[in-house]
Amino acid sequence: xxxxxxxxxxxxxxxxxxxxxxxxxxxxxxxxxxxxxxxxxxxxxxxxxxxxxxxxxxxxxxxxxxxxxxxxxxxxxxxxxxxxxxxxxxxxxxxxxxxxxxxxxxxxxxxxxxxxxxxxxxxxxxxxxxxxxxxxxxxxxxxxxxxxxxxxxxxxxxxxxxxxxxxxxxxxxxxxxxxxxxxxxxxxxxxxxxxxxxxxxxxxxxxxxxxxxxxxxxxxxxxxxxxxxxxxxxxxxxxxxxxxxxxxxxxxxxxxxxxxxxxxxxxxxxxxxxxxxxxxxxxxxxxxx
Amino acid sequence: xxxxxxxxxxxxxxxxxxxxxxxxxxxxxxxxxxxxxxxxxxxxxxxxxxxxxxxxxxxxxxxxxxxxxxxxxxxxxxxxxxxxxxxxxxxxxxxxxxxxxxxxxxxxxxxxxxxxxxxxxxxxxxxxxxxxxxxxxxxxxxxxxxxxxxxxxxxxxxxxxxxxxxxxxxxxxxxxxxxxxxxxxxxxxxxxxxxxxxxxxxxxxxxxxxxxxxxxxxxxxxxxxxxxxxxxxxxxxxxxxxxxxxxxxxxxxxxxxxxxxxxxxxxxxxxxxxxxxxxxxxxxxxxxx
DNA sequence: GGTTGTGAACATATTCACAGCA
DNA sequence: TGCTGTGAATATGTTCACAACC
Numbered sequence: 001x002x003x004x005x006x007x008x009x010x011x012x013x014x015x016x017x018x019x020x021x022x023x024x025x026x027x028x029x030x031x032x033x034x035x036x037x038x039x040x041x042x043x044x045x046x047x048x049x050x051x052x053x054x055x056x057x058x059x060x061x062x063x064x065x066x067x068x069x070x071x072x073x074x075x076x077x078x079x080x081x082x083x084x085x086x087x088x089x090x091x092x093x094x095x096x097x098x099x100x101x102x103x104x105x106x107x108x109x110x111x112x113x114x115x116x117x118x119x120x121x122x123x124x125x126x127x128x129x130x131x132x133x134x135x136x137x138x139x140x141x142x143x144x145x146x147x148x149x150x151x152x153x154x155x156x157x158x159x160x161x162x163x164x165x166x167x168x169x170x171x172x173x174x175x176x177x178x179x180x181x182x183x184x185x186x187x188x189x190x191x192x193x194x195x196x197x198x199x200x201x202x203x204x205x206x207x208x209x210x211x212x213x214x215x216x217x218x219x220x221x222x223x224x225x226x227x228x229x230x231x232x233x234x235x236x237x238x239x240x241x242x243x244x245x246x247x248x249x250x251x252x253x254x255x256x257x258x259x260x261x262x263x264x265x266x267x268x269x270x271x272x273x274x275x276x277x278x279x280x281x282x283x284x285x286x287x288x289x
Numbered sequence: 290x291x292x293x294x295x296x297x298x299x300x301x302x303x304x305x306x307x308x309x310x311x312x313x314x315x316x317x318x319x320x321x322x323x324x325x326x327x328x329x330x331x332x333x334x335x336x337x338x339x340x341x342x343x344x345x346x347x348x349x350x351x352x353x354x355x356x357x358x359x360x361x362x363x364x365x366x367x368x369x370x371x372x373x374x375x376x377x378x379x380x381x382x383x384x385x386x387x388x389x390x391x392x393x394x395x396x397x398x399x400x401x402x403x404x405x406x407x408x409x410x411x412x413x414x415x416x417x418x419x420x421x422x423x424x425x426x427x428x429x430x431x432x433x434x435x436x437x438x439x440x441x442x443x444x445x446x447x448x449x450x451x452x453x454x455x456x457x458x459x460x461x462x463x464x465x466x467x468x469x470x471x472x473x474x475x476x477x478x479x480x481x482x483x484x485x486x487x488x489x490x491x492x493x494x495x496x497x498x499x500x501x502x503x504x505x506x507x508x509x510x511x512x513x514x515x516x517x518x519x520x521x522x523x524x525x526x527x528x529x530x531x532x533x534x535x536x537x538x539x540x541x542x543x544x545x546x547x548x549x550x551x552x553x554x555x556x557x558x559x560x561x562x563x564x565x566x567x568x569x570x571x572x573x574x575x576x577x578x
Numbered sequence: 579g580g581t582t583g584t585g586a587a588c589a590t591a592t593t594c595a596c597a598g599c600a
Numbered sequence: 601t602g603c604t605g606t607g608a609a610t611a612t613g614t615t616c617a618c619a620a621c622c
Contacts, residue, residue: 019590021502024498025494025495025499030479043602043604044604050479051479052481054593057591057592057593059603060591060592062604067604069603070604071598071600072600072601072602072603073602073603074602075604088498088501089502089505090501096497103396104396106396107392108493111493113494114494117498118501119494119501157504158497158501158504181504182503182504183500184500188318190315190339190340192341198504200496200499200500202491204400204403205314205400205402205406206315207489208406209313209314209379210310210314211473212377212447213377213378214471214487215378215383215446215470216377216381218470218485306612306613309613332580332581332582343614344581346613348583349583349584349614349615351583352584358582358583359581360580360581360582360621361580361582361621361622362582363582
């Protein structure tokens with residue numbers, strides 16, 4: 001590795017669990033708040049509460065980073081902030097580009113927390129020639145034609161896609177060809193990318209659909225059984241779920257990807273097929289409006 | 290349940306795994322696209338490719354819903370669209386309110402995919418009196434004072450919070466008190482809510498930090514070892530991760546939650562504490578710039 | 579032949595509960 | 601005494617591989 005250390009120093013070391021990585025930013029945020037209030041130390045219990053997880057999980061998470069606490073006392077806030085920042089790679093500067101400057105792209109560009117934590121918006125890019133040169137968040141929008149040059153000149157390795165769904169795949173290909181290896185995708189599409197490129201997606205409609213699922217359960221159970229509610233609720237900052245994505249769709253294409261069509265109950269063949277289904281004979285009365 | 294069926298019809302039935310629920314919207318999106326192209330049936334292999342997952346996982350997921358496929362043939366597209374929609378509760382109408390109409394809130398209000406799938410924006414709410422009455426996405430913004438009335442009059446059970454971090458907790462409390470039981474939170478804060486209320490969060494900065502973590506790994510490995518890259522990449526639509534959240538911060542407060550402070554390496558006490566750390570003696574050369 | 583549906587094996591994540599240390 | 605760090609137990613999720621069936 002970079003330091004010339006032997007591989008896998010001792011027992012486990014390599015590979016912090018993905019679920020833990022996903023929670024580190026949460027801890028970091030809580031710790032930063034404590035740091036600003038000049039709190040010197042926290043217990044796992046307190047910090048866990050602030051981050052919305054339980055303390056055993058937090059201690060386990062930290063144990064993957066090392067033994068940074070003091071038994072009987074707790075964790076040194078400043079020190080932990082530094083260790084987590086380092087682990088997350090936030091002690092260095094990450095230039096990012098945002099592609100697709102519609103409502104959402106502009107919202108992202110204006111997002112303050114962006115700059116605060118190692119990320120720097122290096123450029124705003126849009127395909128609309130009319131946008132070129134217009135300032136958004138105090139920065140001129142540049143045209144897609146210059147995408148490759150911008151990426152290379154700024155050494156950008158992280159790209160944010162906030163274009164309409166239809167443009168996302170192509171944009172991702174250009175970003176990757178120019179050197180980007182991590183993408184945060186807000187467009188409601190599955191991007192297919194080569195091995196070695198990381199993609200995370202944020203999808204509004206998926207999140208809403210997941211909420212609707214649980215809402216429906218609550219309503220159903222409430223009517224008949226009782227409170228089997230505390231299903232996915234309970235631990236807010238939980239582990240599971242993927243992410244929900246939104247899209248600049250509205251600002252780009254008419255209404256986005258694929259609205260119209262379907263949703264009518266399968267009258268003809270559907271009904272036929274339905275017969276053989278009935279896994280638990282569950283065909284309830286939810287008839288579509 | 291709604292139909293008066295006996296509880297737990299047969300073997301398992303109740304409780305579709307959370308990970309499966311989180312993928313259903315993905316399948317639904319892919320199926321809707323097929324439906325629009327009038328494709329009558331798909332194999333698990335094809336559909337899995339379109340949704341960015343592997344076919345075994347998809348089949349397992351569907352098996353929790355019932356036996357909706359035909360061996361040797363595949364799945365009937367229309368029928369599956371209906372079944373998944375029903376399972377997710379999308380055959381009914383879900384009025385939602387968006388609170389916090391800054392850049393992000395406006396982007397969400399304009400998002401077309403919103404309306405298409407059972408969700409309907411019932412109202413836009415903002416605390417700024419100057420916003421009141423102004424049309425956003427063809428709908429007048431209403432003032433926070435009327436929040437409770439709006440929720441009740443429209444029977445809203447899902448709320449979207451796109452306010453600055455500082456306002457989020459209070460907004461969530463008002464929403465919940467008025468009857469909302471599911472919240473999609475875009476503010477970078479941990480909401481604490483009573484049991485029975487579902488919260489999902491979308492957090493831009495968390496997502497970026499997760500990407501940075503993997504970027505850092507790539508760089509480190511690449512320099513010395515080689516390609517141990519295909520770490521979190523590989524299956525794009527993977528399972529793990531939480532979500533990343535963004536905030537309307539910029540439009541509301543100055544720069545959001547907690548930017549400044551910390552990030553300097555722990556010179557004094559930090560170094561001292563550092564000694565006892567060295568879990569795997571991993572202290573690499575990543576010295577902050 | 580082709581494809582689903584699923585038990586069994588494996589992998590990852592969470593929680594418990596307590597020894598070890600300040 | 602108080603709190604961390606962690607093995608062991610449990611729960612959840614993924615993948616394999618193949619029997620069942622069209």
